[in-house]
Amino acid sequence: MARRSQTEMAVLGALSMQPMTAYALREAIRDVLGHFWSESFGQIYPTLQALEQQGHVERREGPRAGSSTFVITASGTAHLHELLSEPITTTPSRNGLLLRLFFGRTLGSDRCRELILQARADAERSLADYEELRRTVAVEDAGSPDLPYIMTTISAGRHSAQALIAWTEEALTLLDGAT
Template sequence: MIEQIVLGFLMLRSMTLYDIKKGMEKSTEHFSSASFGSLHPTVQRLEKQNLIESQEETVGGRNRKRYTLTDAGKQHFLNWLGQDIELEKVKDNSLLKLFFLGHLPADQAKTLIERYCKHLEQQIALLGLLHDQTEKIQVPESLQRIKDHQVATLEFGKAYYQFAREWYMKKFLENS
């Protein structure tokens, strides 16, 4: 998935590895994250496959590489994007904890669920703030559909966390 994230960001403009990582922190990292340690070999692989190319530049006395999507890279990304959206298993490690939480004393389990619900509240607030900030960004008409789809991921994340919080509250906290 990291390869598709890199290619997707480069569909917008050429970027440095730092630009890609910062872009991810404000968007895709809420549902798919990658470290600098995994991004670096990814761009190297993409460059060897001639899907991206790099250009050395010096800014403020520091050398860095700026990556640009090749025509083959654009086609590769669009081919991937045009495939059916696959149904995936829910990958939420909180469910693994929940599955085994019955092994703990009830009061300890309740405390952990209460703390988890507070973390969910914080994430809901963060995504709400990002959503509001993103909605205010003006983009050219040609990029509006791209922005709309990106904003939709924030809305999905917020709704997902709201559902999880409400479900945990109702299932484990309201009746105890």
């Protein structure tokens, strides 16, 4: 199976909410989907060109000279539905923290404990962010048919952050006797 560009899915998804410039697209993906997705300019520009050639998006006059706003077409909406229906491609995880802990004896137990404490602090901040995001979205998107779907993604972030915090406690206990 030819590897599909995952970028197309995110780009078309974002454009399905409203027309945008490439720049705004990246902002939107970072700000709205940022908890579970990311795209770089290096991918967005060529992807928009490809989508334009396929007729899935149309280029309109942008907010300033030489600037373009992209609009999703009917065929683009259909293509988005197709892409969303494709089986999920799981990218192999690379967890730098766990790799360091696995070779923790080489790194040293003090360093390991520092890394875990850092991870806990990060997770606590992230958990607070998710709690606030939930409140904000509940108010701003109240009544929207998209609300329950958006809430599932925020819930995933919350559960993940909570699990991380719980894990750091157990990990510190496990390393208690380690040299």
